[in-house]
Amino acid sequence: MSEHKALVLDEVRKFHLEQQDARPFVPGTTEIWPSGAVLDEDDRVALVEAALSMRIAAGPSSRTFESQFARKLKRRKAHLTNSGSSANLLAVTALTSHLLEERRMRPGDEVITVAAGFPTTVNPILQNGLIPVFVDVDLKTYNTTAARVEAAIGPKTRAIIIAHALGNPFEVAEIAALCEKHDLFLIEDNCDAVGATYNGRLTGSFGDLSTTSFYPAHHLTMGEGGCVLTSNLALARIVESLRDWGRDCWCEPGESDKCLKRFKYQMGTLPDGYDHKYIFSHVGYNLKATDLQAALGLTQLAKLDGFIDARKRNWRRLREGLEGVPHLVLPEATPNSDPSWFGFVITVDPEAPFSRAALVDFLESRKIGTRRLFAGNLTRHPAYQDQPHRIVGDLTNSDIITMQTFWVGVYPGLTDEMLDYIVESVKDFVEANS
Template sequence: MSSVEDQIGIFINNLKNAGYELQDYLPNQNWEPGDQILYSGPYWDNQEPTAAISSLLTGKWLSAGEKVNKFEREFSKRFEFNHSVMVNSGSSANLVMIAALKKYFGWADNDEIIVCACGFPTTINPIMQNGLKPVFVDIDWKDLNWNLDDLENSITEKTVAVFSSPVLGNPYDFDKFQDIINTNNLKYIADNCDSLGSKWRGCYLTKNAVAASCSFYPAHHITTIEGGMVSSNIEEVVQLSRSYAWWGRGCYCVGAQNKLPNGVCGHRFDRWIDGYDKDVDHKYVFGVQGYNLKPADFQGSIGSIQLKKITEIHNVRRSNYDAMSKIFPKIPGCRVVEENEHAETSWFGCPIVYEGKKHKLVKYLESKGVQTRNYFAGNILRHPAYKGLDDPDNYPNASRVLDDVFFIGTSPVITIPMIDYIKKIVDEYIKNELS
């Protein structure tokens, strides 16, 4: 008898052959000039839906279980961590990672974590949500990453860690950064949501991090629809992250480990609660005040398929960046942020700086069907949610981002004919709008 997966594959192909318009996630070969060019999207084929449907049809529990656990192990191995826990988003990963690190290292309320003033909100929110204090650093105008001199100057006796998130995956000077971390005895935490696969001197950026987060939202390098991961070489940090994501419970058995009669710890039924001298099931002992941020098991099965494509995705993202970096600097005054000589960037997008003239170019590209994006929030301190936290005027370069910076996709959903089209319309822009 053929496998469930084979039968689902036949079913999907039959639907396609019968003319049903199914979403074909792989680069759209029917794309024609003028059709929209998305900045990113799922780089899927039949394998991902097949794995997901199979998981739904054959799974017993359906919430995070053996498929998720398999993906956690594969992810750890692929990106050189000892341990990982999957959660339902990159934002959730940051939330439980900071909670776990605070507990593991014994940080006190109001201890300080340095973070960039320009970036994504859910890098910053978990610092405050966990009773810690964010200390902001402005960006360097050359690479748009945080200014390392400012970072060094903002260290106080209350600083416990720095929370790094390289702009669109592009590493800054990690040698200098590592020196600052070592000299000041700080912990380096990586928001790796945009930087999966990026390297510095041949090593993943997360090599020296105490923990790293990742996002599997469709815009990111790999996607499980929604999803995220916390990874670390410190087992307890991942166990604590898992606890926070699983209602706060003490038991950290996952997947097949749940079939062990006494769990991984060998003490499933034991005197877990002080002052109660009978055995309690560790599955219902709550060590921290947690949340429920678990993924569904089918998402793990999608993740395992996506992971097999990561090298191809990395290479196409790099070649798409190269193509964009030849097109846009032809516009006088427009530049693409460059890669540092020791970096191998897995580009989340291609950052473009066009001082004072960004809005006109963005409007033009969008009118031609080419999606663009802001570099996220710009100066986060200008947004209503962060009013009163710090004076946004202290971060003048971050404030320039909304006026002068945007990014264009590098995802493998962008094909060579699409790049040729972008080149053509940029040439027309130079000819018609600038001469």
């Protein structure tokens, strides 16, 4: 490292320490966010160092992160994207590739998912001309079950894509077994659940493909960003092509003739020897991340285990503190799972003497941030009412979630004082309104 660069980075560390907010927590005044990034001086230095190196496109940090993250999640390949939403789009679109031959999904094929979730799990289904098939979820775990999924399998079913709800695994081993039995693809939306396990195995490692998000609310952050992971090398190649404009070549930007036959390909009706770097085998996108994002991701990845432990600890503190409070349905881990919690979800009993809105208003008045369980029942939103879809069974619990459910934070930036204040505030409200 040059002397000037070392001096700059040393000043960055000093600057970071000067920015630290040493003010004490003041109940009712200090904001308690439901989610947020936890960034330290190493993160700030990593970003500045990448900028000093002028690594403005995907480069060595991106490749290093992909390798390390794939190893961490027990997958053979990881491909960085510009968001978790793009990761889901790539995962679903990959299953429509002509390279899959007879297994490829085609417009009109059905994909099973849940009604109570986030739009970016469902949107790629519709964007590829596929038909979402919605099933309900359980209260307490906020996940669907293998039994519900099995009941939804029909002659047009080709795939299943489900998110592990708020870091709590769904019955992924059983659903993976259903996929094997019926020759279906499985995509795990693992954006909220990095580090969770089911039957002792990491979520994100069961499906043909899995996705993650690096938005600031998630387990580690790049500001924006996401990732598609798989152990299927054919699917990995398709994902890479779709992410990188749809090109057939696998050379990194700046690389040439890695395959030693750059000018020896003949594809489509192109002339023999057409430059492979400019042959396109998919109708793709440009959904790559940058090296600045990856540099931040690498320093965050080094802290991931600690972040996960903090989320679990914070969730337990809220769960123990609220145990026995009347009129509230508290969350439970899916049997055989060890969740990596994204948030602490609460459902107000529909028979309670107070409303969810009143409780949320009270908490917000005390500067305690809340969020809905994302979209609630997606089929009730204007965006989806005129879209082709199928519903199997009733969506009773999804409707209850729409009306009665919210969540508060467990992210590592929260202190015991903050968590205890959340518990105290919920108890104060319930006692005053019961």
